[in-house]
Amino acid sequence: MEHLRKRLLKVEERIVYLGQIKEGPDWGNLPALQETLKGVRDSFYDLSQEALAEKIGSLEESVSFLEARCEETLSSMERVRIVRSPLRFSLKDLLENVYEEYTELGGEEDANIDPALVAARASICRRTKNKTIMQQVMVIGHEKGHGEEYRNGGSTKPWGNEKALRYMRVAETEGIPIHFYIFTPGAFPVEEYPGAAQQIARNLYVMAKLRVPMIAVTSEGGSGGAEAVGMGDMRLMFSHGYYSVISPEGAAAIEGKVKEGDKLPKDLVETCADRLAITAADNLRLGTIDRVIPEPILGAKRDDFAFFRRVKAEMIRATDEVVLKTKSLRAFRAYELKLEKDGEAGLDDEPRIDVSWELADDEIERLLQLRSRKYREMARQGYQEKLSGYAAFYRRAGQSLAKLYYTFRYDILKSQHKQVKKVIKDVSGESSVLIKQVSAPFYAAYDFISRKPGERPARSGALWGSGGEEQVEYGEIYTSSLANEDRTVTCPNAERHGCKDLWVPDLYGEFCGVCETCGHHFPLEYQWYMRHLFEPDSIREFNSDLASINPLDFPGIDKKLELARKKTGRPCAMITFDARVMGIDIVVAMLYSDFRNGTVGAAEGEKFVRACEVAKIKRRPLLAYVHTTGGIRIHEGTLGVIQMPKCTMAVREYIGSGGLYLVVYDNNSYAGPVASFLGCSPYQFAIRSSRIGFAGPRVIRETTGEDVPPYYHSARSALKRGHIQGIWDRREFRRNLHKSLMTMGGGNLYYR
Amino acid sequence: MLEQDIDFDAILSRYRADPFDYLAVHTSHTGRLRFKVAKGDQVEGVTGKFRHIPGTLLYELERERNPKRFTSKTNGQVDMIRADLEGNFVEAGEQIMTLKHPLTKREIIEYILRQVLTPYKAPEKAKYFFSMDLQARVDKYGLRGVSLKPGDEVLTMSLMKRDTPVYYDGEPGIIHSVYFKPGVSVEQGEPLFGVCPKDRLSLIERIITRVKAEWD
Amino acid sequence: MKDKVLIANRGEIALRIMRACQDLGLDYVVVYTAADEHSEHVRLNLDGKGNNRRAWRVASYTDPNDILAVADHTKCTAIHPGYGFFSEDFRFARRVTTRDRPLKFIGPTWEVIKELGDKINTKRVANQLGIPTIPGTDGPIYNEIDAEEIARRLLDDQAERKIHRPSILVKAAAGGGGMGIEEVHEIEQFRRVYRQVQNYAKRQFGDPGVLIEQCLRDYNHLEVQLLCSRHGERVHFGTRNCTIQSTGRQKRLEAAPGFDPTCFPYEFDGPAVLERIVEYSLKLASHVRYDNVGTWEWIVSRDGSPYLLEVNTRIQVENDVSARISYINGQHPNLLREQIRLALGDKLGYNQNDIQFRGTSIELRIVAEDAQRGFAPWIGTISRFSYPQHEWSAVYTHVPTDRPYVIPSDYDPNLALALVWGDSMAEAKERARLFLNEMVIEGSNAAGLPIVTNLQYLADNMDRLLTF
Structure with a gap:
C-alpha cells in the first residue's frame, strides 16, 4: 500500500510539474488527468490493491504520454520555467552526486557572505581497469536552493562574485581545474562595493588568463551574472537549460515598452523567449557553447541519479579534453579513439582512462593560447564586413606589414635607443666639466635625430611670456549644432544651486555644455569630442566597414538598424580610430549613443577587439571613450553576451603586452560592457554628471524591491565606491587625458 | 510660562476650526503663465523615499522659449487661483494661487510651540545663516543637542553684501525650532528660531504629548 | 527710427x-x-x-x-x-x-567688450601698439626658470631707475580681486613665493599660471573719458583723478582734470602727461575700433611715467566729473545722452575742436556709512532728504525728497552723487564744503538711532582726500 501511495504522490507531482511548465492546468488533457487523480485519491482506501495499481498504472502511462508530448513541443519559455522550478536539481545536488567528497569554502548555508554562490573543494573519482583515481577540482557555481529564500534564487551579490574570484585564484595556486556551474537568473544589481559590474569585469579579466583548465556548465545562464563564473575552456550546457542576454520578461518589457508595474503580455514574453535564441540547441548552433549534456524528459530533477552519473562522465571527459589538447594532438586523438571504442554506451560512464590534470608550464601557455583563440573566434557570424576579396587581402597584408614595421621600430630600435641613452647617462653621470663639454653636442645631435616629427625645439628666450601652451590650438573651433537655437534651458540642479536658466547658444558654445553655476554637464554629441579631444586631422578611422546585422533575425530589427545607419551614417555603435592628443599617438574605441543607444553587439565587440590588436601592434595607448552605452544589444542574444569575455580577453592581452588602457565614461554607461571590457581597466574615469552602473533604477527596483537614491549611479557615487579613479570636467578632458597618458604611461609613454 | 497658563482648549479649538495653512504661490520669475490645475484640485507635495518624486505640476511658466514646470512643494487643495492670468505674461513674484494645506499633527505642535518658545528675532531685514561653528555643532549633535548661551556667535547676517556676525543675547537654552531658511531674506523682527531653556524642556515635552493625545 | x-x-x-x-x-x-x-x-x-x-x-x-x-x-x-x-x-x-x-x-560691441575685458589681453594689445603698461609679463608663466629671469630683470630695471625699494608682484593669472597676490623685494625670495602662488593658483583656479609685474607704490590713478560713435568718430572729455580708489577704499571723491598743481607740487609736466595718456587712449580705441563710451584707466608714478591699467567698457558713475569741465557750445555735455544717441546709430555731430575744457569739478559720493567704524553700511529709514540747488552743482539720487525712504538691504547704501564745479580747484573745494553743509539727511534705524552718513567725513577730509 505504502508503495502505491508513493507512486500516486509521484504521479501527482508530475501532473503539478506539467501544470507549472505549461503555466496553468488547462493544457491537453491535464484537467481530465487531474480529475482522475482526484478520483483515485478519494477512493484510495475503497479500492483493491490490484485495481488501485491498475488505475495508477494507467494514470502513469497517460502522464508519461503527456510528458513526451510536452517534451516534443517544449517552447523556450517552458524551458525557462523548467529551469526555475524548485524541483530542478541544484548545485548542491551535483556536489553530492557527481563528486565523491566536497568541502564548502567561504561559508555554509545562510552563514555565508553570499549564499547564492557556492565554492567548494571537491574530489571526483574515476575507475580504470585496476585502480580508482581521485582527482581534485574547485567547484564554483550558483546555488538556487530548493526554495530557501536566503539563496536569493542564485542571484549573486557583488561580494559573492568576489568570493568566486578568490577561490579561482586558490585553484590557480594549487593547479587544479575549475568546474563552474551556472544557475543564475542574473547578478544582483547593486553597486555597493565591490559593485556588480566591476566585480564581474574583474572576474572576467582574471579568468582570461587563469592558469588552470576551466569547464563551465550552464543550467540557467542569466547574462552578466553567468559570465562572472563562465569563461570556460569548454562551455557545456544542460539540454533543458537556457542561456540568455536578458530574462524573457525583461526583453518583453523593453520590446513592448511596458510601463513599470504594468502586467507583461504573456504572449510577448513567449515570443521574446523564442527570438532571443536561449535554448541549449540555439546556443550550440550559435557557437556560444561547445556541447550539450542531455537531461531526462522535461529536465533533470534532484533525484535523477542516472543524470548525475552522466554529468560526472561529461565533466571528466570535458576536463580531460581541455587538458589533453594542451599536451599534444596525438594524445588527444588517442583519447578520442578510446572513447569511440567505448561507444555510445560509454557516454554515460566516466572515461576509463587515467588522465592527469596537472599541466606543465608550456602546457599552461598552450591552454591560454587555446582559450584566447576560442574567444577570439566567437560570434564571427554576428557581423558583416563589406570587404571585397582584394580589400581583405590588402588588409591582412597591411596588418602584417605594420606588425613587422612596429616590431622593428620598437623591439629592435628601442633596445638600441635605451642603450644609447644609458651610455649618455653613464658618461654624464660620472661627469666632470670636461666631459660635459664633450657630451653636450652629442646630446644635441641625439635629440635632433630621435625627436618626433612635428615637435618643435624647446622654447628659448621667451622670457616675457608667450600666453601659455593652450593659446593657439584650433584653427576653427567646432561648435555643437545644439547651439543654433535661441532659447534657454533649465539646469537640473537649479533648485539646489540656484542656477540661472542657460541660454542655449552660450551653453553649447562657449560653455561646452557646462552649467556656469553648478558645473552640471549637459550631454553633447560625440562629434564634439572627436573635434575637441584630438589634434585636428589626426583622426584616421579603421574598420569602418564593419557593420551590425541582425544575426537572430529578430523581427523589426533590420528596419531599426537601417534607421540607425541613416541617422548616423555609420554601420555600428563603435567607432575605432587612430588619433593624436597633444603629440601623443593613441588608438581610440568609442561607443556613441546615436546608434541603438551605444549597445554592444557582435560588430561593436569585434571592432573593439581589433582596436586592441591595432594598439598592440602599433604599441600605442588605448582609450575607450564611452559616450553612452546601454549595455549588450539584446537582439543579438548570447552572441551579444559573448562579447563580454571576448572583449575582456582582448583587453587582457593588450595590457599583458604592456599597453596602457584608459576608460572614460560619459553620459550613461550601464550593464554588460561596464561589467567586462570597460570595467576591467585599471584606469577608469568619468566625465562629470555621468552615470555608471550595472542596472538602471527600474531594474534594481524590480529585482531587489528597493528604491535607490537618485544619485546612486552618479559619477561621484562611483568614485566613492572606488569604481572610477577620478571625475573629469569636459573642458579639461584633453588636458587630463594628456596628463594621464604621461603619468600612467611613464617615461616610455605606454610600453613597459 | 507655566503649563496652566496655556489654554489648550482655546488653542486646539482654533486649529480644529481651521486646521489649514494657506500658502501663497508666487511666480519665481517672469514669463507666460499656463495653469495646470484648477480651483479645488487636490495636489501632492514632494514624495518618495529620497524625496525625489516631485509634487503635482501646478503651472508652467514660459520664458525665452523655455517652458518651465513648477510643482507643488506641499500637499493640499487649490484654494485660490488667478485664472484671469491664464496665458498672460506675468511679472516675477506675482501671487498666482493659494494652496490650502491640511496641517499635520507635527506642524500644529510646531505652531503651538512657537507661542511657548522664546523667539529670537531678526535684528535687521537681511539674509541669515547659522554661524559656521554652530552649524558644525548642529551637524554633529543634531539641532537639539546644541545649547546656546549669551555671547555665542549664533548667526551670520548677510546685509548689503557684507556678512556680519550676530551674537546671541537671550536666555540660555537649546534651539528647539528654526523658522528661517538659509539665504532667504527675513523681515526685521520676524522670529528666526525658538529657544527653550533647559528647565522648560519638560514643559515642552508635556505640551507635545498633550497635543498628540488630543489631536487625531 | x-x-x-x-x-x-x-x-x-x-x-x-x-x-x-x-x-x-x-x-x-x-x-x-x-x-x-x-x-x-x-x-x-x-x-x-x-x-x-x-x-x-x-x-x-x-x-x-x-x-x-x-x-x-x-x-x-x-x-x-x-x-x-x-x-x-x-x-x-x-x-x-x-x-x-x-x-x-x-555700449560697445560685444567683441570689443570681450577683447578689452580681459586685462591680460588688453596689456598685450597695448604693448603691441607701444602703449606703456606696468612692466611685467603679458601672459601667464608656467616655468620657474623663465619666471625667475623675468623677476630678476624687473628688479634690476627698477634699481637702475633708482626706484626706492624695488619690488615686484607675483599674481595668480586666473585670479582677481586681489586674491593670490604676493610681493617680493629680493630675488632670493622669489622662488619660494613663486611656488607658493603657483600652488595657490593651481588649487584655487585649476590653472597654475602666474603673472609677474613691477610693484608700483605712491602713484596717481587717472581716468580718460572717451566717447566714440558707430561711425568711427572718437573724442575725449579730458581726464579725471580717482586716486583715492587705489588706497583700498571705495571711491568717494573724484576730481577733473587729472592734475591740479594746487593739490600737489608735481616734479613733472602734468599737462604734458595728461596729453600723452589721452593720446595713447585714443590710439588703443582706434585700434580696437571702439564705438561707445569708455574709460581708460591709467596709473602715473611719482616720476610721471604713465602705465595703462585697464579699460572700462561702460559708462562710469563719475562720468559727469569730466562732463562738468567740458563745454560744447558753452554747454556741459550729458554723456549718458551722448552714449544712448551714439549707440542707436547717430553721428557725433561735433569734433574734438568743438569741445572746450574749463575750470575744475569735484564729485562727492554720499553714502549711508559710518566712517568711524570702517565705513560700515547703515540701514534704516530716511525721513528727510534735501539738498541745495546751485547753478554750480548737480545731484543724482534715487532717494525721494517727498516721502520717507527705506534703504533696501540687498544693495549698497549709496544715497546720492553730488557734482560741484568752479573756475579753480580752490573754488570747487569751497563750493563742495558749502554744498555738504547745506545738505540735510535725517532718519533713524530700527533701534531708533539717527542716521549716519559720510557728509561730515567728506567735508572734514576733502583737502586730504584731494591731495594727489
Missing part, C-alpha cells in the same frame, strides 16, 4: 538713463526687484496700465532671461545696462545683439 530702451539697472543711474531717454524723446521701460519697489525709478513709472506700464518686476537685475523677456514683451528695441550688473558682460551683449529678436546694446 524710434527706439524704446529697457533700463537694466537701479538707483541713480536708472534715473539718469531715464531722464536721458526723455531728453532724447525715447520711450523706455525700467525693471525692478521686489526689494526696490519703493525706489524712485519705480515710483515714477508705475502709472501706465497693462503692457503700457513702464516698470516691470523681475527676479533679479542679474537675470538676463527676465530682462530679455520683459524687453520682448514690452517691445523694447534697445537695452541700457548702466554700470555694474551687465555693463561689461560680453556674453550678455552678445546674446542681446545676436538673438532671434536682436536688440541694440547701449
Whole structure:
C-alpha cells in the first residue's frame, strides 16, 4: 500500500510539474488527468490493491504520454520555467552526486557572505581497469536552493562574485581545474562595493588568463551574472537549460515598452523567449557553447541519479579534453579513439582512462593560447564586413606589414635607443666639466635625430611670456549644432544651486555644455569630442566597414538598424580610430549613443577587439571613450553576451603586452560592457554628471524591491565606491587625458 | 510660562476650526503663465523615499522659449487661483494661487510651540545663516543637542553684501525650532528660531504629548 | 527710427538713463526687484496700465532671461545696462545683439567688450601698439626658470631707475580681486613665493599660471573719458583723478582734470602727461575700433611715467566729473545722452575742436556709512532728504525728497552723487564744503538711532582726500 501511495504522490507531482511548465492546468488533457487523480485519491482506501495499481498504472502511462508530448513541443519559455522550478536539481545536488567528497569554502548555508554562490573543494573519482583515481577540482557555481529564500534564487551579490574570484585564484595556486556551474537568473544589481559590474569585469579579466583548465556548465545562464563564473575552456550546457542576454520578461518589457508595474503580455514574453535564441540547441548552433549534456524528459530533477552519473562522465571527459589538447594532438586523438571504442554506451560512464590534470608550464601557455583563440573566434557570424576579396587581402597584408614595421621600430630600435641613452647617462653621470663639454653636442645631435616629427625645439628666450601652451590650438573651433537655437534651458540642479536658466547658444558654445553655476554637464554629441579631444586631422578611422546585422533575425530589427545607419551614417555603435592628443599617438574605441543607444553587439565587440590588436601592434595607448552605452544589444542574444569575455580577453592581452588602457565614461554607461571590457581597466574615469552602473533604477527596483537614491549611479557615487579613479570636467578632458597618458604611461609613454 | 497658563482648549479649538495653512504661490520669475490645475484640485507635495518624486505640476511658466514646470512643494487643495492670468505674461513674484494645506499633527505642535518658545528675532531685514561653528555643532549633535548661551556667535547676517556676525543675547537654552531658511531674506523682527531653556524642556515635552493625545 | 530702451539697472543711474531717454524723446521701460519697489525709478513709472506700464518686476537685475523677456514683451528695441550688473558682460551683449529678436546694446560691441575685458589681453594689445603698461609679463608663466629671469630683470630695471625699494608682484593669472597676490623685494625670495602662488593658483583656479609685474607704490590713478560713435568718430572729455580708489577704499571723491598743481607740487609736466595718456587712449580705441563710451584707466608714478591699467567698457558713475569741465557750445555735455544717441546709430555731430575744457569739478559720493567704524553700511529709514540747488552743482539720487525712504538691504547704501564745479580747484573745494553743509539727511534705524552718513567725513577730509 505504502508503495502505491508513493507512486500516486509521484504521479501527482508530475501532473503539478506539467501544470507549472505549461503555466496553468488547462493544457491537453491535464484537467481530465487531474480529475482522475482526484478520483483515485478519494477512493484510495475503497479500492483493491490490484485495481488501485491498475488505475495508477494507467494514470502513469497517460502522464508519461503527456510528458513526451510536452517534451516534443517544449517552447523556450517552458524551458525557462523548467529551469526555475524548485524541483530542478541544484548545485548542491551535483556536489553530492557527481563528486565523491566536497568541502564548502567561504561559508555554509545562510552563514555565508553570499549564499547564492557556492565554492567548494571537491574530489571526483574515476575507475580504470585496476585502480580508482581521485582527482581534485574547485567547484564554483550558483546555488538556487530548493526554495530557501536566503539563496536569493542564485542571484549573486557583488561580494559573492568576489568570493568566486578568490577561490579561482586558490585553484590557480594549487593547479587544479575549475568546474563552474551556472544557475543564475542574473547578478544582483547593486553597486555597493565591490559593485556588480566591476566585480564581474574583474572576474572576467582574471579568468582570461587563469592558469588552470576551466569547464563551465550552464543550467540557467542569466547574462552578466553567468559570465562572472563562465569563461570556460569548454562551455557545456544542460539540454533543458537556457542561456540568455536578458530574462524573457525583461526583453518583453523593453520590446513592448511596458510601463513599470504594468502586467507583461504573456504572449510577448513567449515570443521574446523564442527570438532571443536561449535554448541549449540555439546556443550550440550559435557557437556560444561547445556541447550539450542531455537531461531526462522535461529536465533533470534532484533525484535523477542516472543524470548525475552522466554529468560526472561529461565533466571528466570535458576536463580531460581541455587538458589533453594542451599536451599534444596525438594524445588527444588517442583519447578520442578510446572513447569511440567505448561507444555510445560509454557516454554515460566516466572515461576509463587515467588522465592527469596537472599541466606543465608550456602546457599552461598552450591552454591560454587555446582559450584566447576560442574567444577570439566567437560570434564571427554576428557581423558583416563589406570587404571585397582584394580589400581583405590588402588588409591582412597591411596588418602584417605594420606588425613587422612596429616590431622593428620598437623591439629592435628601442633596445638600441635605451642603450644609447644609458651610455649618455653613464658618461654624464660620472661627469666632470670636461666631459660635459664633450657630451653636450652629442646630446644635441641625439635629440635632433630621435625627436618626433612635428615637435618643435624647446622654447628659448621667451622670457616675457608667450600666453601659455593652450593659446593657439584650433584653427576653427567646432561648435555643437545644439547651439543654433535661441532659447534657454533649465539646469537640473537649479533648485539646489540656484542656477540661472542657460541660454542655449552660450551653453553649447562657449560653455561646452557646462552649467556656469553648478558645473552640471549637459550631454553633447560625440562629434564634439572627436573635434575637441584630438589634434585636428589626426583622426584616421579603421574598420569602418564593419557593420551590425541582425544575426537572430529578430523581427523589426533590420528596419531599426537601417534607421540607425541613416541617422548616423555609420554601420555600428563603435567607432575605432587612430588619433593624436597633444603629440601623443593613441588608438581610440568609442561607443556613441546615436546608434541603438551605444549597445554592444557582435560588430561593436569585434571592432573593439581589433582596436586592441591595432594598439598592440602599433604599441600605442588605448582609450575607450564611452559616450553612452546601454549595455549588450539584446537582439543579438548570447552572441551579444559573448562579447563580454571576448572583449575582456582582448583587453587582457593588450595590457599583458604592456599597453596602457584608459576608460572614460560619459553620459550613461550601464550593464554588460561596464561589467567586462570597460570595467576591467585599471584606469577608469568619468566625465562629470555621468552615470555608471550595472542596472538602471527600474531594474534594481524590480529585482531587489528597493528604491535607490537618485544619485546612486552618479559619477561621484562611483568614485566613492572606488569604481572610477577620478571625475573629469569636459573642458579639461584633453588636458587630463594628456596628463594621464604621461603619468600612467611613464617615461616610455605606454610600453613597459 | 507655566503649563496652566496655556489654554489648550482655546488653542486646539482654533486649529480644529481651521486646521489649514494657506500658502501663497508666487511666480519665481517672469514669463507666460499656463495653469495646470484648477480651483479645488487636490495636489501632492514632494514624495518618495529620497524625496525625489516631485509634487503635482501646478503651472508652467514660459520664458525665452523655455517652458518651465513648477510643482507643488506641499500637499493640499487649490484654494485660490488667478485664472484671469491664464496665458498672460506675468511679472516675477506675482501671487498666482493659494494652496490650502491640511496641517499635520507635527506642524500644529510646531505652531503651538512657537507661542511657548522664546523667539529670537531678526535684528535687521537681511539674509541669515547659522554661524559656521554652530552649524558644525548642529551637524554633529543634531539641532537639539546644541545649547546656546549669551555671547555665542549664533548667526551670520548677510546685509548689503557684507556678512556680519550676530551674537546671541537671550536666555540660555537649546534651539528647539528654526523658522528661517538659509539665504532667504527675513523681515526685521520676524522670529528666526525658538529657544527653550533647559528647565522648560519638560514643559515642552508635556505640551507635545498633550497635543498628540488630543489631536487625531 | 524710434527706439524704446529697457533700463537694466537701479538707483541713480536708472534715473539718469531715464531722464536721458526723455531728453532724447525715447520711450523706455525700467525693471525692478521686489526689494526696490519703493525706489524712485519705480515710483515714477508705475502709472501706465497693462503692457503700457513702464516698470516691470523681475527676479533679479542679474537675470538676463527676465530682462530679455520683459524687453520682448514690452517691445523694447534697445537695452541700457548702466554700470555694474551687465555693463561689461560680453556674453550678455552678445546674446542681446545676436538673438532671434536682436536688440541694440547701449555700449560697445560685444567683441570689443570681450577683447578689452580681459586685462591680460588688453596689456598685450597695448604693448603691441607701444602703449606703456606696468612692466611685467603679458601672459601667464608656467616655468620657474623663465619666471625667475623675468623677476630678476624687473628688479634690476627698477634699481637702475633708482626706484626706492624695488619690488615686484607675483599674481595668480586666473585670479582677481586681489586674491593670490604676493610681493617680493629680493630675488632670493622669489622662488619660494613663486611656488607658493603657483600652488595657490593651481588649487584655487585649476590653472597654475602666474603673472609677474613691477610693484608700483605712491602713484596717481587717472581716468580718460572717451566717447566714440558707430561711425568711427572718437573724442575725449579730458581726464579725471580717482586716486583715492587705489588706497583700498571705495571711491568717494573724484576730481577733473587729472592734475591740479594746487593739490600737489608735481616734479613733472602734468599737462604734458595728461596729453600723452589721452593720446595713447585714443590710439588703443582706434585700434580696437571702439564705438561707445569708455574709460581708460591709467596709473602715473611719482616720476610721471604713465602705465595703462585697464579699460572700462561702460559708462562710469563719475562720468559727469569730466562732463562738468567740458563745454560744447558753452554747454556741459550729458554723456549718458551722448552714449544712448551714439549707440542707436547717430553721428557725433561735433569734433574734438568743438569741445572746450574749463575750470575744475569735484564729485562727492554720499553714502549711508559710518566712517568711524570702517565705513560700515547703515540701514534704516530716511525721513528727510534735501539738498541745495546751485547753478554750480548737480545731484543724482534715487532717494525721494517727498516721502520717507527705506534703504533696501540687498544693495549698497549709496544715497546720492553730488557734482560741484568752479573756475579753480580752490573754488570747487569751497563750493563742495558749502554744498555738504547745506545738505540735510535725517532718519533713524530700527533701534531708533539717527542716521549716519559720510557728509561730515567728506567735508572734514576733502583737502586730504584731494591731495594727489
